[in-house]
Amino acid sequence: MTSLAQAHAANDRADALEEHMMHELEHIVTKSVLFTLADGKVGMESGQSLMAKNPGKYMLMGADPRLPQMPAKPTLIDYFRCRFASTSHLLQSATHALKGGHDEKVVLACLLHDIAVVSFIRCDHGYWGAQMIEPYVDEEVSWAVRAHQALRFFPDESVGYKYPDMYRKLFGPDYKPEPYIVEAYQRARDHKHYMTARLICLNDIYSFDPNAKVNLDDFTDIIGRHFKQPKEGLGLDNSPSAHMWRTMLWPTRFL
Ligand SMILES: [Fe+2]
Ligand SMILES: [Fe+2]
Numbered sequence: 001m002t003s004l005a006q007a008h009a010a011n012d013r014a015d016a017l018e019e020h021m022m023h024e025l026e027h028i029v030t031k032s033v034l035f036t037l038a039d040g041k042v043g044m045e046s047g048q049s050l051m052a053k054n055p056g057k058y059m060l061m062g063a064d065p066r067l068p069q070m071p072a073k074p075t076l077i078d079y080f081r082c083r084f085a086s087t088s089h090l091l092q093s094a095t096h097a098l099k100g101g102h103d104e105k106v107v108l109a110c111l112l113h114d115i116a117v118v119s120f121i122r123c124d125h126g127y128w129g130a131q132m133i134e135p136y137v138d139e140e141v142s143w144a145v146r147a148h149q150a151l152r153f154f155p156d157e158s159v160g161y162k163y164p165d166m167y168r169k170l171f172g173p174d175y176k177p178e179p180y181i182v183e184a185y186q187r188a189r190d191h192k193h194y195m196t197a198r199l200i201c202l203n204d205i206y207s208f209d210p211n212a213k214v215n216l217d218d219f220t221d222i223i224g225r226h227f228k229q230p231k232e233g234l235g236l237d238n239s240p241s242a243h244m245w246r247t248m249l250w251p252t253r254f255l
Helices: 003-024 033-037 047-053 076-082 088-099 104-112 115-119 125-136 139-151 165-171 179-189 194-203 216-226 242-249
Strands: none
Touching (some): 088 216, 104 139, 104 216, 115 125
């Protein structure tokens, strides 16, 4: 079998397993188009066809029973524990900033800078991440999270920031950022919060040290002081980005 045929066979097995799991569940769990785009397919299964395959069942319109259960009024820390796929990079970057004696807002910006990647989506993660936190943090923090995406690609000798070796490894030696990133960087240079975004880059730790002790508990107080946790629960409030948190809360809801 060629490797392509093997990949197809593995894909078919995964689809079959998924279908089997769907039948095991009480409700019909659906994937949004974005999930299938990530598998290289443009398409979606209609509600009617799913109903036909699962007689007697209704569409899932709430929590996905396969995921860790979230409390009724979730906090940012609950998302860290139950929805973020990986937190070591964030915790290590924030720990680095804390040890460097930076302002608490800088530490929070480091702690949150890649939350979009670990919870939501990679493409344009700085923009998504900033939008997610915008209603709940000081404008300096969300601005810096948005801008770090562009700034990461450009050195700043004045603070000793070089183009990351990791990017050369990840994207190849010839990779050039798209024009919108170049423009975002140029705009950011003159902004009053430029240095906050630059400090995210300086504390952005790629080489995770397995012996480093990092703990979310070290940041509970900073989160408490600088992240405005809505009393209704994060995602269940009426903020302009609540729907993004709700989507993480219930990622497979039919509508
Ligand atoms: Fe990032
Ligand atoms: Fe990062």
